[in-house]
Amino acid sequence: MSDVLTVPRSRRNVEAALLLLAFAVAVGANFVAGLEREEPFNDYFWRQASTLVGMGILVHLILRIRAKYADPVILPIVIALNGIGLAMIHRLDLPRIENPDFVPVAPQQLTWTAVAIVAASVLLIFLRDHRILRRFTYISLIVSAVLLLLPLTPIGLPINGARIWINVGFGTFQPGEVAKITLAIFFAGYLSTNRDLILLAGKKIGPLQLPRFKDLAPMVAAWLVSIGVLVLQRDLGSSILFFGLFMAMIYVATSRVSWVLIGLAMIGVGTFIALQLFSHVALRFDSWLNAFDPEVYNRAPGGSQQVVQGLFGLANGGLAGTGFGQGRPDLVTYANSDMIIAALGEELGMIGVFAIILLYILLVSRGFRAALGTKDGFGKLLACGLSFTIALQCFVVIGGITRLIPLTGLTTPFMSAGGSSLLANWIIVALLLLISETARRPVRTAAPRESAAVSSASGRGALPRRPKEGSR
Template identity: 65%
Template sequence: MSAVEAVRPRRNIELVLLILALLVGCGANAMTAINEGAALSNDFWMESGILAAASLALHISLRFRAKYADPVILPIVVTLNGLGLAMIHRLDTPDTDYGNAQARWTVIGMALAAVVIWVLKDHRTLRRFTYISLILSAVLLVLPLVPGVTAGDINGAQVWIKFGSATFQPGEVAKITIGIFFAGYLSTNRDLILLAGRRIGKLQLPRFRDLGPMIIAWLASIGILIFQHDLGMSILFFGIFISMIYVATSRASWALLGILLMFGGAMAASIIFPHIRLRIDGWLNAFDPDVFGRQFGGSYQIVQGLFGMANGGIIGTGLGQGRPDLVPFAHSDMIIAAFGEELGLVGLFAIVMLYALLVTRGMRAAIGARDAFGKLLACGLSAGIGLQCFVVIGGVTRLIPLTGLTTPFLAAGGSSLLANWIIIALMLVISNAARRPLDTTPLQPEEAPNPATTSSLRKQTAAETTLTQAVKKQ
């Protein structure tokens, strides 16, 4: 990165891109109405107005509070969110109103993102909450199992809680808190994890207590799988963890160990739990008449999705002109199939490239970040988005078994939208720190005398000493 590039805030470029993004999102919404031969409804104007106003508010927040933030991230996400709104609105029947619900959640999500940008001047503040995040993650993950709070078993998974008549998926938010915990823990202890422990031949064995976080992550993932029947979330959590521990240690062996643990767990789970076995069966034998016709855990949904995508072909049927409504859960789990059908291979490739670009910008922020915590957090959150796309789109296209994960920003689902907007806010804040000119980066004075920070600093010094000794020994 050249110094000149780093100094320019590039907020005006963001504004131009943002207007393009809004044109795409709202344009898609208008197109469906036009192609279906309907006039632009009140819903259209409301959804478009909300999206435009909230996007501009976020843009202005960035101008004030994080003016060096990456200028591409926000427009990408607004594009995706707008496309999602358009498709969900398009799939609404006279009896459903997912489109407006999604618009409401978009406002809430973007408002929370703005709050994060205003409140969180420096992402390193979050490091103070390392262990609080751990506790919070545990609480969030356990909530759906607590009687009285839980919304019970919905579509085979127990991942929802009730708020009056509304439901919420706390696991989505736990993605963030667990990311903060791992980033905090690993940035503090990476040297110890790396160097302490016995060495047998070429293999550096970690100390048992340094394996702690990996075991916690693994147990949490398995727990999600066993108690909540949520294979997708389980894979996602563990995937985020693996990417972070790999980045923290630069050791492929750790990542490999993690992947082995994940596969081992998944294999065991598929043997023990019938619902996972059914999922895998529905994936491998999707075109078997028995599997296709099975009422629960069958392949009807995925096969209908494949039919839809095949029907879309290269250029798609055009918005509003396909039959994505034939696919169950087209507005949420299967929204990728709906886009594949109506926008075709070309449109879906564009969407995938948007995600790839988003992940790349997140990783770029991680590389630019000047502290280990920021690097790890940005990397973990970006990897999470990338992995989530892989699990969802791979599931819909029958590359891997279909799981219940949502497509970030596209799929209908308030919890997911809210959590992902917070993730984007964090990415923006970290990218701001990464791209900001060097001479403006001292820690805020009010943060320094915090005992937690001091003790962790002391720990770091200890770690460094160990490091020096270890290096000397070698």
């Protein structure tokens, strides 16, 4: 019996065409940003263009060689988002560039972009199969604990009231950004191994099938970790992200709504306790609910000025925006990091923001598509968890800026200033590409004619003999 290959198209040429469009968007945005000061072709323009184009081509060539069946849409989307973020950060630097005490952020972000893409490339080269990561399930848990505890050590740095950074000599780094990846690996490994135990029937209350008490231990542990991050590091955003990640992955693993309801109940309890015990959480909620109160607006720290100015910027942008370089996003605090969506909304308008959100939706949907296509449970859970992480970050950030929910300290993936976030999210992209390559890789199947012949030959002896005439 011989084998034949069911070979799908690699679609790397499609990726190359989409990359050209992504390069045009990224480089074009930076060109328009420079027009404000009539210096569109300055040194930074050429550095940004050469870095993005060169690094994008590098990853594309690696995929052609090592993972030629990977999803062709993910890389162009991320290049476009990263390029738009670099252009906006550069545009926000320009009004203060003549100040001798000002340190431009855009060159640092460009350096981190190169480092992040190199890290993703190394991962694509040396990690041939994502299933290898399943061997490191509990090691990932230990690494996650170490990463989350590092800011509490002497090398930790409190910045803006949150203790989530560490000093790495040449700058600061946020270990929690990497911890979301290692936690996703742990959750995927644990849930894919223990899914059958978790699905054992517990008590049934009405239409809900509740899990057994001892099976709640992982969720309780995740809840306690989230509360610990909130208490010790004073970081509401990471707390929401870690617990939301586990809730999403356990729902994907079990398909039980009861887990989601229990998780929401635990979030409610945790929020109530945090409001009663921690003043910084109470101030965040007060700034959310009473943002336009003059007393709350002018309160320092913990006031609502940042949120309100962001809303005014979005309103000023209207439908089509003021034009790149024509607004005043610099009036918003941390416009290049926490509030970069507000800056983009003012100058690109609602149409531009919707286009950016659509890119994120496409990116997340391609991650879920990779999860559906791969056959191993670990890969499905890991792709779902990593994709949901990006989706949850976008929801929390945009929801906070538009005052749908309280503002948190999370960054907008690939766009906000911050090397830690950029590095972690590019590693997530590399993992999603690897999983999508496994999902679309050719599979050996038996040749139809030979398999049919073998089946008939093997089945002849099992056929019942024809009874003799007259016999019963």
